[in-house]
Amino acid sequence: MNTMHEDLARAQMSARLGEAHLKREAKAARAAARARHLSRQAERAAQQARLALARAL
Incomplete structure (x- = not known):
């Protein structure tokens, strides 16, 4: 009986x-x-900054 509870606890922990x-x-x-x-x-x-700088020069 105790083994069944341990197996259930292990299964729940594994799922979590x-x-x-x-x-x-x-x-x-x-x-x-x-x-x-x-x-x-x-x-x-x-890229926009490079284009704006190129236009300003």
């Missing part, structure tokens, strides 16, 4: 660890996507 792992992966994926977006945005801003 799996959920936590998936949440961390999703959070990391969102952070990477945001970083790519900000990088592209910064590159566009730099």
Whole structure:
């Protein structure tokens, strides 16, 4: 009987660890996507600044 409770506890812990792992992966994926977006945005801003400087010269 005690073994059944231990098995259930292990299964629940494993499920919780799996959920936590998936949440961390999703959070990391969102952070990477945001970083790519900000990088592209910064590159566009730099390109616009270069064009504005070229026009001013």
